Amino acid sequence: MQLIQSQDQVTQVHSIYDTILILDFGSQYSHLITRRVRELGVYCEMYPCTQKIGELNFKPKGIILSGSPYSVYDKDAPRVDKEIFNLGIPILGICYGLQEIAWNHNGSVAPCKNREYGHAMLSIIKYRDCPFVNKLFDGLEDSIQVWMSHGDQLDKIPKDFKVVGKTSTSPFAAIAHEDKHLFGIQFHPEVTHTPLGKTIIKNFVSNICECQRNWTMESFIDKEINRIRQIVGPNGQVVGAVSGGVDSSVAAKLMKEAIGDRFHAILVDNGVMRLDECQKVKKSLKDHLGINLKVVDASKMFLDRLKGVTDPEKKRKIIGNTFIEVFESEALLIDNEAKESHGKIEYLLQGTLYPDVIESISFKGPSATIKSHHNVGGLLEDMKLKLIEPLRELFKDEVRELGKVLGMNEELIWRHPFPGPGIAIRILGEVTPSQVKIVQAADNIYIEEIKKAGLYRKISQAYAALLPVKAVGVMGDKRTYEQVITLRAVETTDFMTADWFHFPYDVLKTISNRIINEVKGVNRVVYDISSKPPATIEWE
Numbered sequence: 428m429q430l431i432q433s434q435d436q437v438t439q440v441h442s443i444y445d446t447i448l449i450l451d452f453g454s455q456y457s458h459l460i461t462r463r464v465r466e467l468g469v470y471c472e473m474y475p476c477t478q479k480i481g482e483l484n485f486k487p488k489g490i491i492l493s494g495s496p497y498s499v500y501d502k503d504a505p506r507v508d509k510e511i512f513n514l515g516i517p518i519l520g521i522c523y524g525l526q527e528i529a530w531n532h533n534g535s536v537a538p539c540k541n542r543e544y545g546h547a548m549l550s551i552i553k554y555r556d557c558p559f560v561n562k563l564f565d566g567l568e569d570s571i572q573v574w575m576s577h578g579d580q581l582d583k584i585p586k587d588f589k590v591v592g593k594t595s596t597s598p599f600a601a602i603a604h605e606d607k608h609l610f611g612i613q614f615h616p617e618v619t620h621t622p623l624g625k626t627i628i629k630n631f632v633s634n635i636c637e638c639q640r641n642w643t644m645e646s647f648i649d650k651e652i653n654r655i656r657q658i659v660g661p662n663g664q665v666v667g668a669v670s671g672g673v674d675s676s677v678a679a680k681l682m683k684e685a686i687g688d689r690f691h692a693i694l695v696d697n698g699v700m701r702l703d704e705c706q707k708v709k710k711s712l713k714d715h716l717g718i719n720l721k722v723v724d725a726s727k728m729f730l731d732r733l734k735g736v737t738d739p740e741k742k743r744k745i746i747g748n749t750f751i752e753v754f755e756s757e758a759l760l761i762d763n764e765a766k767e768s769h770g771k772i773e774y775l776l777q778g779t780l781y782p783d784v785i786e787s788i789s790f791k792g793p794s795a796t797i798k799s800h801h802n803v804g805g806l807l808e809d810m811k812l813k814l815i816e817p818l819r820e821l822f823k824d825e826v827r828e829l830g831k832v833l834g835m836n837e838e839l840i841w842r843h844p845f846p847g848p849g850i851a852i853r854i855l856g857e858v859t860p861s862q863v864k865i866v867q868a869a870d871n872i873y874i875e876e877i878k879k880a881g882l883y884r885k886i887s888q889a890y891a892a893l894l895p896v897k898a899v900g901v902m903g904d905k906r907t908y909e910q911v912i913t914l915r916a917v918e919t920t921d922f923m924t925a926d927w928f929h930f931p932y933d934v935l936k937t938i939s940n941r942i943i944n945e946v947k948g949v950n951r952v953v954y955d956i957s958s959k960p961p962a963t964i965e966w967e
Contacts, residue, residue: 440470440650440820441484441485442485443650444469444470444639444641444642445469445470445488445636445638445639445641446470446471446472446485446487446488447464447469447470447471447472447487447488447489447490447491447632447636447638448471448472448474448483448487448489448490448491449461449464449471449472449473449474449490449491449493450473450474450475450476450478450490450491450492450493450507450511450524451473451474451475451476451493452476452492452493452494452495452497452505452523452524452527453476453493453495453496453497453505454493454494454495454496454521454522454523456493456494456615456617456618457473457493457494457785458473458782458785458923459617459618460473460491460493460521460617460628461473461781461785462617462822462920463616463617463624463625463628464491464628464632465642465822465825466625467625467628467629467632467633467640468640468641468642468643469632469633469638469639469640469642470642470820471491472820473785476492476493476505476506476507477505477506477507477508478508479508479510480508480510480511480514481510486514486516487514487516488516488517488632488636488637488638489516489517489518489519489631489632489635489636489638490511490514490516490517490518490519491518491519491520491521491524491631492507492518492519492520492521492523492524492525492527492528493521493522493523493524494521494522494523494524494576494577494615495522495523495524497523498536498538498578498579499523499526499527499529499530499536499579500530500536500537500579506527507527507531509531512531512607512609515608516608516636517608517609517610517631517635517636518608518609518610519563519610519611519612519631519635520609520610520611520612521611521612521614521615521616521617522576522577522612522613522614522615523577524611525581525601525602525611525612525613526579526580526581526611528585528602528609528611529581529584529585529588529602529611532585532586532588532604532609533585533586534581534583534584534585534588535581535582535583536579536580536581536582537579537580537582538578538579539577539578539579539580539596541596542577542578543575543576543577543578543580543596543597544575544576544577545574545575546572546573546574546575546620547572547573547574547575547594547595547596547597547600547614548570548571548572548573548594548595549570549571549572549573549592549593549594549600549601549614550569550570550592550593550594551564551567551568551569551570551571551591551592551601552589552590552591552592552593553591554589554591557589557605559603559605559608560589560591560603560604560605560610561591562630562634562635563591563601563603563610563612563627563630563631563635564591564592564601564627564630565630565634566626566630567623567626567627571622571623572621572622572623573594573600573614573615573616573621573624574614574615574618574620574621574624575594575597575613575614575615576615577613580597580599580600580613581597581598581599581602581613582599584599584602585602585604587604587606588602588603588604588609589602589603589604589605590602591603591610592612594613597613599613600612600613600614601613608635610631610635612627616628644825644828644829644831644832645832647821647829648681648684648829648832648833651681651685651817652681652684652685655681655682655685655686655815655817656685656686658774658815659685659686659689659773659774659815662689662771663686663689663771663773663774664689664690664691664761664762664771664772664773664774665682665686665689665690665691665772665773665774665775665776665815666690666691666692666693666758666761666762666772666774666775666776666812667679667682667690667691667692667693667775667776667777667778668692668693668694668695668750668754668776669692669693669694669708669712669718669720670694670708670845670847671694671704671707671708671711671712671842671845672778672842672844672845673823673826673827673830673839673840673841673842673844674778674780674818674823674826674844675778676711676712676716676830676835676839677778677818677826677827677829677830677833677835677840678776678777678778678817678818679692679712679716679718679776680716680718680830680833680835681817681818681829681833682776682817683716683717683718683719684833687719688719690718690719690776691719691721691758691761691772692712692718692719692720692721693720693721693723693754693757693758693761694708694709694712694720694721694722694723695723695725695750695753695754695757696722696723696724696725696726697725697726697729697746697749697750697849697851698725698726698727698729698730698860698863699729699730699733699746699848699849699850699851699854699858699863700845700849700850701845701849701850701867701870701871702867702868702870702871705722705724708722709722711836711839715836716835721757721761723753723757725749725753728749728753729745729746729749730858730859730860730863732745732749733745733746733851733857733858734857734859735857736857736858737856737857737895739852739967742848742851742852742858742967743848743852746847746848746849746851747847747848750847758772772812773812773813774812774813774814774815775812775813775814775815776815776816776817777814777815777816778816778818779816779818779819780818780819780821780822780823780826781819781820781821781822782822782823782922782923783819784819785923823920823922824920827840827841841883841884843874843883843886843887843888843889843890844887844888844922846965850863850866850867850870850890852965852966852967853866853870853890853891853892853893853965853966853967854866854892854893855892855893855894855895855966855967856893856895861948862893865893865910865912865946865947865948865949866891866892866893866912868942868945868946869891869893869912869942869946869949870890870891872891872938872941872942872945872946873889873890873891873914873938873942874889876934876937876938876941877889877916877934877938880931880934882928882930882934885918885928886916886917886918886928887917887918887919887920887922887925888915888916888917888919888922888925888964889914889915889916889917889928890914890915891912891913891914891915891942892912892913892914892915892966893910893911893912893913894910894911894912894913894953896910896911897909897910897911898910898911898950898951900950900951902943902950907950908950909948909949909950909951910948910949910950910951911949911950911951911952911953912942912946912949912951912952912953913952913953913954913955913966914935914938914952914953914954914955915927915955915964915966916928916930917958917959917964919959919964922964924958924959924960925958925959925964926958926959927955927956927957927958930954935954938952939952
């Protein structure tokens with residue numbers, strides 16, 4: 428079977444919403460630009476800076492050029508398609524983006540005497556005879572705090588540009604061209620360290636680009652349901668895997684609203700799910716949301732194939748390939764049943780989110796693989812199904828907002844993410860039924876105590892993992908030599924970066940005591956205080 432993704436399957440939001448195009452030069456902050464624009468109710472998309480403008484299937488209302496770790500004068504520096512300057516639309520360059528604008532208009536960029544990193548005070552310069560160039564800083568005081576992060580700066584302003592902002596070390600910290608509607612700023616308005624940065628971005632997208640601020644989940648639902656119905660048709664059938672997580676649950680609920688029981692959800696029990704996971708998911712999706720759900724117990728098959736395997740990538744591949752087998756088999760059974768009722772399964776639902784799309788984008792091509800993702804669309808390469816991805820334009824917080832609008836309960840909407848390979852990648856070393864039980868029990872206690880303490884919503888993701896080591900302990904006056912549980916909890920808005928959660932000590936103490944006393948085979952609990960980067964959120 429072959430998986431097909433035709434262009435008309437991708438949501439054509441550009442004809443509905445004004446769109447800001449963000450061109451990424453490899454900045455660590457690029458995704459934040461996207462988030463800030465979306466937060467303003469304006470739709471935007473991020474593409475690599477090498478995107479050929481002639482190949483776009485839409486015309487943006489404005490373009491934002493991101494920062495970059497490169498220097499514009501480097502031989503291999505990333506370059507923008509010069510055609511963007513012929514579109515006649517506003518362009519805002521941030522940091523490297525400012526330098527790229529200047530470089531393309533015969534300005535000059537040179538290394539700073541000292542790299543500038545941190546807060547600076549920007550003095551805003553306004554012009555009575557050129558009111559348009561004042562629009563970027565409209566409503567702001569004459570001096571504002573901004574965040575700098577650069578090793579280069581302009582040392583010669585391009586012809587016909589005006590300086591609209593400067594700092595004590597950067598005489599051309601903000602420039603503008605009235606006729607061409609070009610703006611460049613040396614600082615980063617997308618980070619929270621620039622307190623009024625969101626106002627600057629708002630001025631650009633709303634006042635300068637004149638975008639309508641109509642990107643809301645209420646408007647998205649109606650348009651997406653209509654789009655799904657047009658694609659699937661009156662008799663078409665859709666199949667999709669669900670896990671009980673917020674992404675697949677919201678996607679499934681959206682499909683249910685669009686085509687009813689012609690959407691067939693499949694939950695595969697792979698034997699490495701959380702404690703009582705399948706029963707909880709079935710109750711949530713089938714009983715409460717009315718989703719047409721089939722639960723398949725393939726736990727023995729998965730666990731048998733994981734015997735003796737310790738390498739995390741091999742675990743992921745085994746789980747992924749076995750999932751394909753089980754899913755294909757069940758999808759074929761459903762397809763045969765559908766044909767008997769004059770229907771046919773033609774589409775595969777995938778819960779792809781926009782961060783998944785962003786992480787595959789780089790001006791040099793797909794980003795380096797940190798670890799493979801257990802993703803239905805990325806796995807089912809041989810299925811003759813057309814891909815349907817109703818959430819691919821959304822960030823996680825937008826998905827949760829969508830779930831609220833769809834009437835889903837708070838517990839489901841705010842459920843922490845759970846990886847496709849399950850606790851197999853939270854057991855460092857061989858995955859066995861006994862090891863699975865230990866992690867299930869420890870993780871259940873951990874989450875239970877987090878909820879009791881009222882901390883669950885403050886944490887973005889939390890779980891217990893089992894380390895491949897044993898430690899000496901003393902229990903009941905006897906020496907023990909048992910396993911170690913590590914606890915992980917992070918705070919994040921986009922899961923691209925994350926910081927470890929600062930637990931109250933008394934909560935950690937209660938969790939540790941309960942796990943050691945109640946989970947047989949564990950005599951030590953530790954807490955992971957690593958941020959992402961350099962660590963990842965999951966251990967494997």
